[in-house]
Amino acid sequence: MKRGLWLLASGFLIIAISLGWWQLTRPLKEAGDPISVEQALTTTTALPIPDPVATTQPEASPPPAPPSPTIPRFTIGEQAQGHDRVPVALQIPVIGVEAPIVSAGVDRNGEMEVPRNVSDVAWYKHGSAPGEPGSAVLAAHVDLAGQGPGVFYDLRTLEPGDAIYVTFDDGTSDAFRAEARTIYDKTELPVDAIFSRQGSPVLTLITCGGEFNRSLRTYDSNVVVYAVPFGDTPINQPGGSA
């Protein structure tokens, strides 16, 4: 009896110590190699994938048109304001994500607000909504001290072709297809492109990754997945055969 207890306790200790040692010595691993920009661009849909090392604004302006001899006409249009639809839920069946989306702005540091709840996904409400022109940004924690792994813990394993579903406040749902995944050092995150409000619609999913700084309690990198609309074909059931 006594002997059994001792054995059990020693077993637990050995397991715990080995796991701890393993964690401390094991190099931090990123799942798979980042998909190259070239690879992503060979897909049928042209994507505004930013260069991972570029810090310049990738939204190149088209060359100015030659001055026309006649003056173009003024038009009077609707002054569009606000979003037609607000995203409220996210599903990524392949990594088991099924999470509510909350609207988020900026925090006191001028960074994007990410919810304190590790199971919520944040949508950057000042930018584009999913499906609108520009890049719609959804961010969530990879993990949170005290709460453990977050809803985007497995984002780094998403592969091109994986399906992503966004549900909106009007009950409609849009399907997106992952096109590229990359990891950026946080100091080189191409925020101008990621938060662009112009160009063809891109859904951008962001979380943390890379090396964890234990004293600052932050990761040094961001894992970013770019996705594009599947098309106008409505998908009835995310993950289903519809």
Place this chain on the structure above:
Amino acid sequence: MRKALMTLVALTIMAMPATALAQSSDGTVTVVHGVPDLTVDVYVNDNLTLEDFEYGTVTDPLTLPAADYDIDLRAANADPASDPVLTQMVTLPVGANATIEANLDGDGAPKISVWVNDVSTIDTGNGRVTVRHSAAAPNVDILANDGALFSDVPNGAEGVTDVPAGDYNVKVTAAGDASTVVTEVPALTIPEGTNVIVYAIGDLDGGSFQLAVQSISGLHTPPAGVPSGTGGDLGTGVPVWLFASLAAAGMAILAGGVKVSRRRG
């Protein structure tokens, strides 16, 4: 119809910040109609560019090469060769974002005003509100959520300030007299990264006083980053809490075992 004065206005713009909206050799022009009871055709360099332009209307922005332009306003469907109701030469500098407004001066006489829009970058999370007094009305105060935004604004003047993006209750009151509300907008939305320009137009005594709104978006600053992990669980496959609790369990059992053995020994 009154024959208007011919004046030359040069937009003096000191080092306007470059913006995404303006090409290297172009400027941007928007036209606002603030003269009540007068529908007009707008001519630019003798080209008819806008027909049946009505009071209270704001055009979309138009990108034009930086140059001098003759702006003529004639009554709708008037002979293009007839004398214009209002005429103005406007210099559009490179990179400028300007609004040309037909409006009333403080005495109720129609004129053409040229405004330079602030299209400088706005801090993350903020929007910009611009208020322009271009009505035949006394000086006004502008209140946002019942706090003073701009005070004692005369005809021909504007106020510009950046505020956190959101909805604001905006009141226009007689200067120094918050109880005399000229007009109120219950919820004016100031979107992030957008300059919302509100024009007070018309004739207060004549009952045509109203507001017109122009919006210039795309002035935003992206967030500086995305802080999305504080746990340090990534890359281990085994969360920190798992081996911590295993170790704690082991220690507890070990301690218990020692206790038991001592008691028995």
